[in-house]
Amino acid sequence: MLNGAPPPVENNLYRRHRVRVKEVMANEGTQFLDKTITVAGWARTTRNANKGQLLFVEINDGSSGESIQCVLDSEKTEGFDECKNSGGTGASFQMVGTLIASQGDGQAVELAVTTGKLLGAVYGGNIEGTEIGGALYPMSKKAHTLEHMREHAHLRARGRVHAAAMRIRHCMAYATHTFFHNHGFLYIHTPILTGADCEGAGEQFGVTTLLGSDHLETDVTIPIDPTKPVNETVVGAVDYSKDFFGKRVNLTVSGQLNVETHACALSDVYTFGPTFRAENSHTGRHLAEFWMIEPEICFADLSDDINLAEDYLKYCVKFALENCAEDLEFFENSPHGEVGLRDRLKNVLDNPFQRLTYTEAIKVLQKAEKDGDVKFEEDPVWGIDLPSEMERYLCEKVYKKPVCLTDYPKEIKSFYMKLNDDEKTVAAVDILVPKIGEIIGGSQREHRMDVLKKRCEEMGLDAKQVWWYLDLRRYGTVPHAGFGLGFERLILFITGLQNIRDVIPFPRYPQNAEF
Amino acid sequence: MLNGAPPPVENNLYRRHRVRVKEVMANEGTQFLDKTITVAGWARTTRNANKGQLLFVEINDGSSGESIQCVLDSEKTEGFDECKNSGGTGASFQMVGTLIASQGDGQAVELAVTTGKLLGAVYGGNIEGTEIGGALYPMSKKAHTLEHMREHAHLRARGRVHAAAMRIRHCMAYATHTFFHNHGFLYIHTPILTGADCEGAGEQFGVTTLLGSDHLETDVTIPIDPTKPVNETVVGAVDYSKDFFGKRVNLTVSGQLNVETHACALSDVYTFGPTFRAENSHTGRHLAEFWMIEPEICFADLSDDINLAEDYLKYCVKFALENCAEDLEFFENSPHGEVGLRDRLKNVLDNPFQRLTYTEAIKVLQKAEKDGDVKFEEDPVWGIDLPSEMERYLCEKVYKKPVCLTDYPKEIKSFYMKLNDDEKTVAAVDILVPKIGEIIGGSQREHRMDVLKKRCEEMGLDAKQVWWYLDLRRYGTVPHAGFGLGFERLILFITGLQNIRDVIPFPRYPQNAEF
CATH class of the missing domain: 3.30.930.10 (Bira Bifunctional Protein; Domain 2)
Structure with a gap:
C-alpha cells in the first residue's frame, strides 16, 4: 500500500448490482465513459429544472466524499415520476444509465439515467413520519454544527465531516x-x-451481573454483607463471591x-x-x-x-x-x-x-x-x-x-x-x-x-x-x-x-x- | 498476500539487535549460512555433551514453531559458564555466532556460538523463586495437558500449541x-x-460505577429507591440516574x-x-x-x-x-x-x-x-x-x-x-x-x-x-x-x-x- 497502488478487487462470488461512486469518478470517469452502469446511494441534493422536465439528483454512497450527478428526463427516464417525490436530501435511489461527459459545470461526467428507482423516500414531512418531505430530516442540506451532528450520531455518517x-x-x-x-x-x-x-x-468501571442481567429489570437483589450497616438509601459491602466471575471484575x-x-x-x-x-x-x-x-x-x-x-x-x-x-x-x-x-x-x-x-x-x-x-x-x-x-x-x-x-x-x-x-x-x-x-x-x-x-x-x-x-x-x-x-x-x-x-x-x- | 509472498521488511529506524529465528531458518538457513548473526529467545531444551565441554541450547523466539540449535563450546564460547547455569527450559539467551551446516541430525543449520549471554535464568528451584532450577517451572519440557496450560495462561504462549x-x-x-x-x-x-x-x-453484563470505581474497595454506597423494601441481605431497586451514564448501561x-x-x-x-x-x-x-x-x-x-x-x-x-x-x-x-x-x-x-x-x-x-x-x-x-x-x-x-x-x-x-x-x-x-x-x-x-x-x-x-x-x-x-x-x-x-x-x-x- 505504501506506493499508493489501489487495492486489488477480486472477481469471486461477491458481485453486486452496482458500481461504487468512487470507482465511477476515478480519473475523471474515463473508465466508465459511455458505458451503462448502475449506481446506488443517498441524495445529497435534488433539483428540478426546465419547468420540471429535468431532475438532477446528486448521489453519494460513502465510498468517497464525491457524488455523482444523475440527470433524469421526464421524456426519457423510466421511473421519473416516482423519483420526483422523494423528499430530497437523504432519499435513497438506484439509478441505471449511461455515463456521459457532463453538460454542466462542476463535474467531468454525469449519469444520463434510463431507469431511476426510488428505494426509500425521506419521511420528514410530519412528526409521525408518514409524510414525504425534508422539513424534519436532521441531516438536511444546510450546514449543521458538529454538536448537532453528535446528537444525531445514528445519521451523521451521511454528513461529509463524519464520513x-x-x-x-x-x-x-x-x-x-x-x-x-x-x-x-x-x-x-x-x-x-x-x-x-x-x-x-x-x-x-465495574462489570457485574449482581444488578440483574436484564436491562429493563429494576428490582434487583444484591447479596450484601450482613455485618455491615445498611440504611434506607445505601448498602454496605457487596459480596462479590456471588457475582458472575466470583470476584470484582473491571473493564480494562x-x-x-x-x-x-x-x-x-x-x-x-x-x-x-x-x-x-x-x-x-x-x-x-x-x-x-x-x-x-x-x-x-x-x-x-x-x-x-x-x-x-x-x-x-x-x-x-x-x-x-x-x-x-x-x-x-x-x-x-x-x-x-x-x-x-x-x-x-x-x-x-x-x-x-x-x-x-x-x-x-x-x-x-x-x-x-x-x-x-x-x-x-x-x-x-x-x-x-x-x-x-x-x-x-x-x-x-x-x-x-x-x-x-x-x-x-x-x-x-x-x-x-x-x-x-x-x-x-x-x-x-x-x-x-x-x-x-x-x-x-x-x-x-x-x-x-x-x-x-x-x-x-x-x-x-x-x-x-x-x-x-x-x-x-x-x-x-x-x-x-x-x-x-x-x-x-x-x-x-x-x-x-x-x-x-x-x-x-x-x-x-x-x-x-x-x- | 494471496500469492504467499513473504511480507516486505522495511529498513527504517526500527532496527533491532537480532535476526528472527523464522528468518534464519527459512530455506534451510541458506540466507545466513556462514554469516555472523545474533539470535535471542527462550530455551526449549538445554543439553550437555562431551563431558561438559559442549552445551546445546535450542532457542525459540515465537516467530515460528521452529527453534535454532545453538552450540556452545567451553573452549571457544565467551560466556559459556554463565550460560550453563540457566535452569534449562524457559531460560532466555542472546547468542552471537556463525551459522553453519549442522553437525548433527534433525536440522539443516546450527549456530556455532562465539558469545553467549544468559538474559534470564529460570528461578524454579525453590518456592521463593530465589534458586535457579527447572523443578517448579510450569512450562517445563514435559508434555502438559491443555488444562494445565489454561491454568498458566500467562506463560502458555511459550508452549507450542498456544503459540x-x-x-x-x-x-x-x-x-x-x-x-x-x-x-x-x-x-x-x-x-x-x-x-x-x-x-x-x-x-x-451491567457496567457501573455505583459499586465503586476502585477494585479494592469493598464498602460501597448504592443509591437505592427508598420506597422499595430493603432487608439485611438484599436491596430493592437501584437508582441508575446516579450512575456514570445516568442510566443502566450494558456490555454489547x-x-x-x-x-x-x-x-x-x-x-x-x-x-x-x-x-x-x-x-x-x-x-x-x-x-x-x-x-x-x-x-x-x-x-x-x-x-x-x-x-x-x-x-x-x-x-x-x-x-x-x-x-x-x-x-x-x-x-x-x-x-x-x-x-x-x-x-x-x-x-x-x-x-x-x-x-x-x-x-x-x-x-x-x-x-x-x-x-x-x-x-x-x-x-x-x-x-x-x-x-x-x-x-x-x-x-x-x-x-x-x-x-x-x-x-x-x-x-x-x-x-x-x-x-x-x-x-x-x-x-x-x-x-x-x-x-x-x-x-x-x-x-x-x-x-x-x-x-x-x-x-x-x-x-x-x-x-x-x-x-x-x-x-x-x-x-x-x-x-x-x-x-x-x-x-x-x-x-x-x-x-x-x-x-x-x-x-x-x-x-x-x-x-x-x-x-
Missing part, C-alpha cells in the same frame, strides 16, 4: 495492522474484562500488562482494542470508551521503542497522505478543518523526531522563561508532570516537529517502568506532536525481579496482586519495551478535528451512552 | 482486515458500552444494530470487536468475552450476503493454507490436533457451498430418518430450531461441505430479519461447516418501516427503545444485509482445536477472570 473522519479512521486502523504485520508482529487480543487493577491508569484501562505475557514468548506483539476510563471528564480530549494500540517488543531497550514509535507514526502519516488525499483536502478547506493540515503532516514525515531527556527539557523551558520568550502558568522545575502548555511549547515553538521526551522522574511514572542507573529517573518516553501534545507514552519495562518488587513496595502496590506479571521476571526474563497510542488522538492528529467525540462512531462520556 | 494458535489467530485477524479493505469496506468501531437492549442475543452482545447506522450512509462496512454474554455456560464452545466480525452491506439481498460470506470464509482458509503451513502441519500431527486437518480445509476451498432452504433441509432430515440412515434425538419437524446434531449431519454426512441454510421460520429468528413474501419465514442464513456446525449467522434486514414496526410488536419489543434504528427506515431506507462470525469459532475451524478456551489469550467464563 470523511470514518474513512480516515478506517485507513489508520488498516495502516496499523499492515505496519505491524509487515514487521512480523502478532496481534494479541488482550482481555477487556480484568480482575487485575494495578495499571493505575485511571478509574475503572490498558492491555499492556496482559500483552507483556505474550511478548515474553512471541517477542513482537501488539494489542489494538477498546479501553475504558470512568473519569468524570467533560472535555473534548477524553472519552469513557476509546481504542488503544499497544505494541510490546522483547530484546529491546528504550531506544528501540522510540525507533518503533517513530517508524509507526510516520507510516500512518504517509498512508494517510497517499490514500486519503481527497478527505485530507476536504478537511483542509472545511470550516471544521485546519489550514495547512497537509503541510503539518508532511513536516512529520520529513524530519527525524527530536529526542531529549526530561532533565534537558526542563533546562530548555527554564531558559525560555528566563529569556523572556514565554511565561508558563507553573514554574518549570525538575520533578513536575509537564503541563500541556509546556509540551506544546517544546514541539510547536522550540523544535517545530515531534519531540520524544525521555527519562522522567520515577515519582510521576508507573511502577513497571525500568529504573535508570541514576535511580531517580525511569526509562520512559512521551512523544509530543504539534497540535495535540502527548500522542504516545511508552517505556522500557523493569525486567529485574528484585527492582520491580522494590518499586511495587515504594508505590504501595501489593506484588501478590500481580503474581503472574512477576512470573515473567522469574522465568527467563528479558529486556523489553512498549508504548501506548490512543487511537482517537491519532485521528485528531491526522484530520485536524478538535473534538474527540467527532472521530469515533458513538462517543461515550458522562451522562451519555445513547444509541 | 501456534496465536500465530494463526493473528493471521486470521489480518486476513479479515485485508479482505474487507480490499473490497472497499470501512472498519467501524461500534460501541462496547450500550444503553440499548434489543438484540436479544443473550444475557448482558453484538455491534450489528450500531453498524447498520454507518452502513446506511457508507454502504459497505464491518465491525470487529469484543462482545459479551453473561450466560452461565461451562462448555468448550462458549465464552463470556469473545470477538465477533460483523459486515453489513447496502443495496444487497440475502443472496449477496451469502456470496460475501462464502468469499470471506474461503479467503481466510486460503490465507491460512498459504501463510500458516508450518503451524497447520504441527496441528495435524499434534496429539491435540486433527488428522486430515488440511484436507478438510482444502475441501472448503474446492467446492461451492451448498445452499438450501430450512424447509428443504427439514425434508432431507425427515427422509434420512425414514430411510433408517440416522436417528435424531428430536424429531425433525418444521418449526424447530435445528439442534447441532442435525446441522452437523447435513454438512458432514449429506453434503460433505459447508451448507448455507436459508429462510427460517420467523418465530425462531430475530425481529430485524426481513420477512419473506410467505409471511412465515425470514430471509436469514446460517452457515454450517463440518466439525463446527454453525459458524456464521446472517440475514437480509427488514428495511420496510411498517413491517419492522409490526415485527417489533409481535415479538414484544418496544419500538421506542430503538427509535434511532427505525430512523434508518424513515429516512432513505435501503435493502441491506449482513452476518456475524464468532472469531474464536473461526480459529477452532482452522486449527482443529476442540476447546474455545485454547484459542483466545485469556478466556473469560463463569468464575474465571484470572490474569
Whole structure:
C-alpha cells in the first residue's frame, strides 16, 4: 500500500448490482465513459429544472466524499415520476444509465439515467413520519454544527465531516495492522474484562451481573454483607463471591500488562482494542470508551521503542497522505478543518523526531522563561508532570516537529517502568506532536525481579496482586519495551478535528451512552 | 498476500539487535549460512555433551514453531559458564555466532556460538523463586495437558500449541482486515458500552460505577429507591440516574444494530470487536468475552450476503493454507490436533457451498430418518430450531461441505430479519461447516418501516427503545444485509482445536477472570 497502488478487487462470488461512486469518478470517469452502469446511494441534493422536465439528483454512497450527478428526463427516464417525490436530501435511489461527459459545470461526467428507482423516500414531512418531505430530516442540506451532528450520531455518517473522519479512521486502523504485520508482529487480543487493577491508569468501571442481567429489570437483589450497616438509601459491602466471575471484575484501562505475557514468548506483539476510563471528564480530549494500540517488543531497550514509535507514526502519516488525499483536502478547506493540515503532516514525515531527556527539557523551558520568550502558568522545575502548555511549547515553538521526551522522574511514572542507573529517573518516553501534545507514552519495562518488587513496595502496590506479571521476571526474563497510542488522538492528529467525540462512531462520556 | 509472498521488511529506524529465528531458518538457513548473526529467545531444551565441554541450547523466539540449535563450546564460547547455569527450559539467551551446516541430525543449520549471554535464568528451584532450577517451572519440557496450560495462561504462549494458535489467530485477524479493505469496506468501531437492549442475543453484563470505581474497595454506597423494601441481605431497586451514564448501561452482545447506522450512509462496512454474554455456560464452545466480525452491506439481498460470506470464509482458509503451513502441519500431527486437518480445509476451498432452504433441509432430515440412515434425538419437524446434531449431519454426512441454510421460520429468528413474501419465514442464513456446525449467522434486514414496526410488536419489543434504528427506515431506507462470525469459532475451524478456551489469550467464563 505504501506506493499508493489501489487495492486489488477480486472477481469471486461477491458481485453486486452496482458500481461504487468512487470507482465511477476515478480519473475523471474515463473508465466508465459511455458505458451503462448502475449506481446506488443517498441524495445529497435534488433539483428540478426546465419547468420540471429535468431532475438532477446528486448521489453519494460513502465510498468517497464525491457524488455523482444523475440527470433524469421526464421524456426519457423510466421511473421519473416516482423519483420526483422523494423528499430530497437523504432519499435513497438506484439509478441505471449511461455515463456521459457532463453538460454542466462542476463535474467531468454525469449519469444520463434510463431507469431511476426510488428505494426509500425521506419521511420528514410530519412528526409521525408518514409524510414525504425534508422539513424534519436532521441531516438536511444546510450546514449543521458538529454538536448537532453528535446528537444525531445514528445519521451523521451521511454528513461529509463524519464520513470523511470514518474513512480516515478506517485507513489508520488498516495502516496499523499492515505496519505491524509487515514487521512480523502478532496481534494479541488482550482481555477487556480484568480482575487485575494495578495499571493505575485511571478509574475503572465495574462489570457485574449482581444488578440483574436484564436491562429493563429494576428490582434487583444484591447479596450484601450482613455485618455491615445498611440504611434506607445505601448498602454496605457487596459480596462479590456471588457475582458472575466470583470476584470484582473491571473493564480494562490498558492491555499492556496482559500483552507483556505474550511478548515474553512471541517477542513482537501488539494489542489494538477498546479501553475504558470512568473519569468524570467533560472535555473534548477524553472519552469513557476509546481504542488503544499497544505494541510490546522483547530484546529491546528504550531506544528501540522510540525507533518503533517513530517508524509507526510516520507510516500512518504517509498512508494517510497517499490514500486519503481527497478527505485530507476536504478537511483542509472545511470550516471544521485546519489550514495547512497537509503541510503539518508532511513536516512529520520529513524530519527525524527530536529526542531529549526530561532533565534537558526542563533546562530548555527554564531558559525560555528566563529569556523572556514565554511565561508558563507553573514554574518549570525538575520533578513536575509537564503541563500541556509546556509540551506544546517544546514541539510547536522550540523544535517545530515531534519531540520524544525521555527519562522522567520515577515519582510521576508507573511502577513497571525500568529504573535508570541514576535511580531517580525511569526509562520512559512521551512523544509530543504539534497540535495535540502527548500522542504516545511508552517505556522500557523493569525486567529485574528484585527492582520491580522494590518499586511495587515504594508505590504501595501489593506484588501478590500481580503474581503472574512477576512470573515473567522469574522465568527467563528479558529486556523489553512498549508504548501506548490512543487511537482517537491519532485521528485528531491526522484530520485536524478538535473534538474527540467527532472521530469515533458513538462517543461515550458522562451522562451519555445513547444509541 | 494471496500469492504467499513473504511480507516486505522495511529498513527504517526500527532496527533491532537480532535476526528472527523464522528468518534464519527459512530455506534451510541458506540466507545466513556462514554469516555472523545474533539470535535471542527462550530455551526449549538445554543439553550437555562431551563431558561438559559442549552445551546445546535450542532457542525459540515465537516467530515460528521452529527453534535454532545453538552450540556452545567451553573452549571457544565467551560466556559459556554463565550460560550453563540457566535452569534449562524457559531460560532466555542472546547468542552471537556463525551459522553453519549442522553437525548433527534433525536440522539443516546450527549456530556455532562465539558469545553467549544468559538474559534470564529460570528461578524454579525453590518456592521463593530465589534458586535457579527447572523443578517448579510450569512450562517445563514435559508434555502438559491443555488444562494445565489454561491454568498458566500467562506463560502458555511459550508452549507450542498456544503459540501456534496465536500465530494463526493473528493471521486470521489480518486476513479479515485485508479482505474487507480490499473490497472497499470501512472498519467501524461500534460501541462496547450500550444503553440499548434489543438484540436479544443473550444475557448482558451491567457496567457501573455505583459499586465503586476502585477494585479494592469493598464498602460501597448504592443509591437505592427508598420506597422499595430493603432487608439485611438484599436491596430493592437501584437508582441508575446516579450512575456514570445516568442510566443502566450494558456490555454489547453484538455491534450489528450500531453498524447498520454507518452502513446506511457508507454502504459497505464491518465491525470487529469484543462482545459479551453473561450466560452461565461451562462448555468448550462458549465464552463470556469473545470477538465477533460483523459486515453489513447496502443495496444487497440475502443472496449477496451469502456470496460475501462464502468469499470471506474461503479467503481466510486460503490465507491460512498459504501463510500458516508450518503451524497447520504441527496441528495435524499434534496429539491435540486433527488428522486430515488440511484436507478438510482444502475441501472448503474446492467446492461451492451448498445452499438450501430450512424447509428443504427439514425434508432431507425427515427422509434420512425414514430411510433408517440416522436417528435424531428430536424429531425433525418444521418449526424447530435445528439442534447441532442435525446441522452437523447435513454438512458432514449429506453434503460433505459447508451448507448455507436459508429462510427460517420467523418465530425462531430475530425481529430485524426481513420477512419473506410467505409471511412465515425470514430471509436469514446460517452457515454450517463440518466439525463446527454453525459458524456464521446472517440475514437480509427488514428495511420496510411498517413491517419492522409490526415485527417489533409481535415479538414484544418496544419500538421506542430503538427509535434511532427505525430512523434508518424513515429516512432513505435501503435493502441491506449482513452476518456475524464468532472469531474464536473461526480459529477452532482452522486449527482443529476442540476447546474455545485454547484459542483466545485469556478466556473469560463463569468464575474465571484470572490474569
